[in-house]
Amino acid sequence: xxxxxxxxxxxxxxxxxxxxxxxxxxxxxxxxxxxxxxxxxxxxxxxxxxxxxxxxxxxxxxxxxxxxxxxxxxxxxxxxxxxxxxxxxxxxxxxxxxxxxxxxxxxxxxxxxxxxx
Numbered sequence: 001x002x003x004x005x006x007x008x009x010x011x012x013x014x015x016x017x018x019x020x021x022x023x024x025x026x027x028x029x030x031x032x033x034x035x036x037x038x039x040x041x042x043x044x045x046x047x048x049x050x051x052x053x054x055x056x057x058x059x060x061x062x063x064x065x066x067x068x069x070x071x072x073x074x075x076x077x078x079x080x081x082x083x084x085x086x087x088x089x090x091x092x093x094x095x096x097x098x099x100x101x102x103x104x105x106x107x108x109x110x111x112x113x114x115x116x117x
Contacts, residue, residue, distance in 0.1 A: 021059050036086070038065070041092065043090045043093050046098050053065075054104060054109050056106075056109040059109075061106075064107050066105065067104060068104070068109075069102060070101050073101075
């Protein structure tokens with residue numbers, strides 16, 4: 001009987017949680033966006049020593065910057081589920097103590113690096 005009561009309580013909590021999410025979509029979306037930006041900046045600041053720019057050309061527009069795998073093993077890492085994409089990737093970087101084989105590059109320098117390699 002206790003288990004059933006506990007399950008009912010759990011279901012009630014789940015329903016309340018779903019209702020809150022439904023009624024606060026915009027608020028939760030903005031909160032999630034702020035979190036993604038905060039962890040992205042934390043990672044970029046680490047790899048650029050608080051001067052966010054492309055390591056090769058110095059380009060500073062953050063929307064055109066991304067994390068580059070120095071050893072060109074990013075596809076392997078994603079394919080083998082070593083790390084994910086987007087927010088999951090930034091969280092993985094932080095949890096793994098900022099691996100040394102990553103750097104910040106602009107999309108142009110990444111494309112050039114990929115085409116030359």
